[in-house]
Amino acid sequence: MSGLDKLFSGMRSTSSGLSAERVRMDVIAENIANARTTKTAGGGPYRRQLVKFEPLMQRAANGQMLTVGMKKAEVVEDFATPFERIYAPDHPDRDENNEILMPNVSATREMADLVSAMRAYEANLAAQENFTRMAERALQIAR
Amino acid sequence: MVNGIGGGGGMAREAIAAAMRAQQQAAQNISGGASLQAGQGLGATEAPGASGPLGGVGSIGGTEATSFAKQLSDGLSQVTDRVAATDQLPEQMLNGEVSDFHDVAIQLKQSDLSFRFALQVRNKLIDAYREVMRMSV
Numbered sequence: 001m002s003g004l005d006k007l008f009s010g011m012r013s014t015s016s017g018l019s020a021e022r023v024r025m026d027v028i029a030e031n032i033a034n035a036r037t038t039k040t041a042g043g044g045p046y047r048r049q050l051v052k053f054e055p056l057m058q059r060a061a062n063g064q065m066l067t068v069g070m071k072k073a074e075v076v077e078d079f080a081t082p083f084e085r086i087y088a089p090d091h092p093d094r095d096e097n098n099e100i101l102m103p104n105v106s107a108t109r110e111m112a113d114l115v116s117a118m119r120a121y122e123a124n125l126a127a128q129e130n131f132t133r134m135a136e137r138a139l140q141i142a143r
Numbered sequence: 144m145v146n147g148i149g150g151g152g153g154m155a156r157e158a159i160a161a162a163m164r165a166q167q168q169a170a171q172n173i174s175g176g177a178s179l180q181a182g183q184g185l186g187a188t189e190a191p192g193a194s195g196p197l198g199g200v201g202s203i204g205g206t207e208a209t210s211f212a213k214q215l216s217d218g219l220s221q222v223t224d225r226v227a228a229t230d231q232l233p234e235q236m237l238n239g240e241v242s243d244f245h246d247v248a249i250q251l252k253q254s255d256l257s258f259r260f261a262l263q264v265r266n267k268l269i270d271a272y273r274e275v276m277r278m279s280v
Contacts, residue, residue, distance in 0.1 A: 004221045008253050018245045128249065135256050142263040 009068060010131045016069030017124040020053055023072045024117045027051050028110050035105040038093045046103040048078040078104060161264060164214055222257050229254040 005012065027049050037046035052073040060066050081104040089098040229250055235241050 004225060004253075004257055007257070011249055011253060015245060015249050019243055022243060022245075125245075128245075132252055132256070135260075139256075139259060139263060142267060 011128060013069040014124045014128045014131070016056055016071060018121060018128070020051075020070050020072055021117050021121040021124065024051050025114065025121070027075060028114050028117060031105045032107065032110050032114075035103060035107060035110075037103055038091070038100050045083055045101045046105065048081060048103065048105045050076050050078050052076055081106075161218070164218055219261070222261050225254045225257050 031048050034046040040046055052075075053070050054073040055067045056069040056071045057065050058068045083101040083104050085099050086102055087098060088094055088100045091100045094100050232241070232247055232250060236247055241247055
């Protein structure tokens with residue numbers, strides 16, 4: 001880590017947080033877009049996706065491991081929520097009982113997740129702004 | 144822009160790098176949890192910086208000062224690197240190589256801040272130099 005990077009380490013952490021929340025929003029958008037996808041390439045309806053995050057570690061000069069932000073670990077599928085079975089006699093994907101399996105995406109839950117992702121994004125932005133303001137105020141000392 | 148200042152003389156280069164060094168020390172102190180020491184770190188590094196215009200250029204060649212001179216130029220090149228990286232941003236954005244808006248904004252802000260910090264220390268040193276030049280012998 002160079003000197004300047006150290007100087008801006010707070011900014012880098014929030015930057016990774018912003019990126020992570022953006023990934024989360026992308027995944028939520030994917031879920032909402034596929035809320036009525038009843039057939040996927042793997043067979044069966046679309047399965048809701050979730051993002052897993054983990055801290056971003058970096059080895060410091062003295063060999064110590066430091067947390068320098070966070071990153072997307074992987075996108076996993078939601079196996080906990082069951083598919084909804086609904087009666088749809090005119091649907092092309094219906095089975096012999098005239099029923100189809102709907103994706104396990106709940107619009108309400110996705111919207112709630114979207115709001116929380118947006119708030120987290122805003123929190124990171126606020127931290128970023130304050131870091132900048134601190135640096136600028138510190139610069140005022142030299143004036 | 145930073146190149147222009149660097150070309151202005153070794154003193155400006157010293158000033159910029161001294162600022163970066165002071166900032167590094169301050170950052171280290173802050174991460175150590177002692178915000179008071181950060182102020183001391185800044186104050187302590189001002190001393191070699193201020194002596195720059197008086198005897199700095201001569202002592203740079205000496206063996207004792209080589210690490211200091213190296214650190215100075217390292218600091219400046221870091222600022223230069225950052226500004227140069229920002230120069231390529233518009234092109235990268237148009238080519239679609241930048242995936243996040245905030246990355247662009249943060250990089251712009253970082254290069255702006257590091258440049259302004261460097262500039263501010265350079266101004267201070269030039270001021271000190273002028274004061275010395277005005278002294279009647």
